[in-house]
Amino acid sequence: MFSLGDLYQQVIIDHTKSPRNFGKLDxxxxxAEGYNPLCGDQLHVYVQVNDSNIIENIKFxxxxxxxxxxxxxxMTESLKGKSxxxxxxxxxxxxxxxxxxxxxxxxxxxxxxxxxxxxxKEFPSRIKCATLCWHTLKSAIDDAAEPARTx
Amino acid sequence: xxxxxxxxxxxxxxxxxxxxxxxxxxxxxxTTQKPQCVIxxxxxxxxxxxxxxxxxxxxxxxxxxxxxxxxxxxIRAFFNAKSSKEVIFTRGxxxxxxxxxxxxxxxxxxxxxxxxxxxxxxxxxxxPWQMLCERTGAVLKVIPMNDAGELDMDAFASLLSERTxxxxxVHMSNAxxxxxxxxxxxxxxxxxxxxxxxxGAQAAAHIAVDVQALxxxxxVTSAHKMYGPTGVGVLIAKQALLEAMPPYQxxxxxxxxxxxxxxxxxxxxxxxxxxxxxxxxxxxFGEAIKYIxxxxxxxxxxxxxxxxxYASKQAQAFEGLKQIGTAKEKACVLSFxxxxxxxxxxxxxxxxxxxxxxxGHHCAMxxxxxxxxxxxxxxxxxxxxxxAEVDALFAALAKARDMFA
Numbered sequence: 001m002f003s004l005g006d007l008y009q010q011v012i013i014d015h016t017k018s019p020r021n022f023g024k025l026d027x028x029x030x031x032a033e034g035y036n037p038l039c040g041d042q043l044h045v046y047v048q049v050n051d052s053n054i055i056e057n058i059k060f061x062x063x064x065x066x067x068x069x070x071x072x073x074x075m076t077e078s079l080k081g082k083s084x085x086x087x088x089x090x091x092x093x094x095x096x097x098x099x100x101x102x103x104x105x106x107x108x109x110x111x112x113x114x115x116x117x118x119x120x121k122e123f124p125s126r127i128k129c130a131t132l133c134w135h136t137l138k139s140a141i142d143d144a145a146e147p148a149r150t151x
Numbered sequence: 152x153x154x155x156x157x158x159x160x161x162x163x164x165x166x167x168x169x170x171x172x173x174x175x176x177x178x179x180x181x182t183t184q185k186p187q188c189v190i191x192x193x194x195x196x197x198x199x200x201x202x203x204x205x206x207x208x209x210x211x212x213x214x215x216x217x218x219x220x221x222x223x224x225x226i227r228a229f230f231n232a233k234s235s236k237e238v239i240f241t242r243g244x245x246x247x248x249x250x251x252x253x254x255x256x257x258x259x260x261x262x263x264x265x266x267x268x269x270x271x272x273x274x275x276x277x278x279p280w281q282m283l284c285e286r287t288g289a290v291l292k293v294i295p296m297n298d299a300g301e302l303d304m305d306a307f308a309s310l311l312s313e314r315t316x317x318x319x320x321v322h323m324s325n326a327x328x329x330x331x332x333x334x335x336x337x338x339x340x341x342x343x344x345x346x347x348x349x350x351g352a353q354a355a356a357h358i359a360v361d362v363q364a365l366x367x368x369x370x371v372t373s374a375h376k377m378y379g380p381t382g383v384g385v386l387i388a389k390q391a392l393l394e395a396m397p398p399y400q401x402x403x404x405x406x407x408x409x410x411x412x413x414x415x416x417x418x419x420x421x422x423x424x425x426x427x428x429x430x431x432x433x434x435x436f437g438e439a440i441k442y443i444x445x446x447x448x449x450x451x452x453x454x455x456x457x458x459x460x461y462a463s464k465q466a467q468a469f470e471g472l473k474q475i476g477t478a479k480e481k482a483c484v485l486s487f488x489x490x491x492x493x494x495x496x497x498x499x500x501x502x503x504x505x506x507x508x509x510x511g512h513h514c515a516m517x518x519x520x521x522x523x524x525x526x527x528x529x530x531x532x533x534x535x536x537x538x539a540e541v542d543a544l545f546a547a548l549a550k551a552r553d554m555f556a
Contacts (some may be wrong), residue, residue: 004500004554005502007499012267013555017491017555037527038511039495039510039511040512040519041495063525064493064525065493065495066496067495067496086244125499126499
């Protein structure tokens with residue numbers, strides 16, 4: 001059985017207490033709002049993508065639980081300087097990790113530090129907390145008209 | 152003195168372990184557990200009496216009909232309604248309110264009319280009225296509350312006018328535990344000619360309700376918060392109002408005579424019970440009411456107050472904890488936020504200590520907006536909870552606080 005410590009690893013507590021890249025990004029050329037209607041988590045992701053499809057800068061703000069805050073913080077850290085193609089790969093890998101079978105180990109080679117969030121799959125009601133920022137960023141990049149939702 | 156151990160023995164679900172620790176169930180405001188007698192009654196119905204009601208002439212249908220209608224009488228007596236014609240079974244509080252908004256509201260609310268609700272309503276007593284206002288051009292007004300989670304009665308008085316056609320007020324707030332002074336409010340609303348709907352979803356298992364003494368026009372509640380099954384509830388309303396209201400849904404059981412030219416509707420209460428109802432649920436609901444009666448609402452209220460006082464004292468002494476909802480008149484609900492730990496993390500951490508609480512907006516987002524919090528953690532108590540369980544709650548909270556320290 002997974003223990004609480006698998007979910008609330010020190011890295012996650014650290015990112016909760018001092019989230020990286022927190023705040024508004026101005027100027028930015030993509031941004032989107034994300035909601036988790038179940039728990040009321042709210043997130044705004046701002047991203048500046050250059051002509052070569054590289055994420056030059058990315059920030060987020062909002063309020064949420066430690067899992068959603070740490071996940072957004074880790075996401076921004078891992079994506080700064082990456083290409084949109086890299087984002088797609090990481091998006092799929094993260095999604096797979098959060099919804100994989102309990103016995104599957106996360107692909108640490110692709111995910112890097114993001115693998116600390118693998119513990120959420122043992123906590124079904126918290127998976128959406130971890131994936132909200134990724135869906136929100138996808139909405140931002142796709143310039144979706146509607147806010148992202150995890151439902 | 153109530154025998155808590157004996158009461159706990161009536162609830163089979165309580166006797167289990169989670170993660171190797173005994174279950175501490177403190178999410179009673181979401182739904183209460185079910186006593187063995189309710190489980191047995193539902194099971195008996197499916198094992199011995201299962202059939203459709205109000206139509207068969209065979210023995211099973213007659214038994215099922217008798218049990219269903221006996222439940223109606225039990226519920227009538229419990230709320231002291233004048234007649235069983237005033238007792239309409241629904242899917243729950245939400246459907247009861249939607250029925251009123253659609254049927255009574257559709258017939259009686261027009262452009263410029265005002266519907267008055269309170270800041271602490273559950274979404275189910277907000278959204279149906281917003282929908283009605285959108286359809287009709289009526290205006291939704293909101294009675295404010297103070298920081299303790301008590302209604303501003305002066306503001307209420309000044310919001311009332313001849314334009315007010317309906318007052319919708321929650322008897323006991325699910326998010327705060329506040330008990331509202333509905334008796335006074337009903338009287339004041341009646342002075343301006345408004346009808347009054349009281350949402351009793353949270354209150355009915357804790358506070359004795361006499362609909363005649365209150366002179367309330369509509370009282371609604373759900374079985375599952377009163378030790379009964381999910382998916383069943385009741386609308387109790389004055390007969391004259393129900394007679395004048397058009398049917399809510401059309402179908403079987405709500406008709407006397409159907410031709411392609413015209414349909415003659417059935418008498419009350421059947422006019423509002425189209426289709427095969429939740430028969431087992433209604434029969435189980437009746438049994439749950441009998442269970443409450445066997446303990447007595449007075450004894451229940453007294454016991455629950457002792458427990459809430461015990462919990463509130465610990466809450467006050469707990470560093471970093473802020474209670475949300477400190478009304479003088481309140482029951483059974485301890486809603487709070489803890490510095491540095493989001494309610495959802497609390498929910499998860501407490502779950503691993505086998506303590507079940509609710510974390511979220513409690514379907515009362517305007518209450519969260521009022522207190523400027525995204526969510527709260529809520530422990531809610533029932534007759535089977537113990538002081539030891541309250542201690543377990545605070546021990547688990549201390550663990551959560553340490554984790555994020």
